[in-house]
Amino acid sequence: MIAALLFSSKRFIMSELPPCPKCDSPYSYEDGSQLVCPECAHEWQLGGEDEEQGLVVHDSNGNLLQDGDTVTVIKDLKVKGSSLVVKVGTKAKNIRLVEGDHDIDCKIPGVGAMKLKSQFVKKQ
Numbered sequence: 001m002i003a004a005l006l007f008s009s010k011r012f013i014m015s016e017l018p019p020c021p022k023c024d025s026p027y028s029y030e031d032g033s034q035l036v037c038p039e040c041a042h043e044w045q046l047g048g049e050d051e052e053q054g055l056v057v058h059d060s061n062g063n064l065l066q067d068g069d070t071v072t073v074i075k076d077l078k079v080k081g082s083s084l085v086v087k088v089g090t091k092a093k094n095i096r097l098v099e100g101d102h103d104i105d106c107k108i109p110g111v112g113a114m115k116l117k118s119q120f121v122k123k124q
Ligand SMILES: [Zn+2]
Pocket: 020, 021, 022, 023, 024, 025, 037, 038, 039, 040, 041, 042
């Protein structure tokens, strides 16, 4: 009896998930943020559920920026609290998006870690 109950509740959870897009198996299950098909081993993402990556940051051209992108500075930027200037054309590799007024966290060669405003950069 207990086994039967467990089985039926499991089936209920499974029926909430979409079937495998590859082989149409209804037995797909969630594995972290993705779905896995036990029959053909296909793995895929459930569409439109990227809520953990809630930050939407665009560069000066309106392109969507992502963590790990390389951007180029489009105007000379003074570094707060120093006499350093980040020159136009400076590249920042492997950026990280953060919340706030300055929404890009990055390392600039010769300057170090700093924050940039996305409106002053463009994506490589
Ligand atoms: Zn499958």
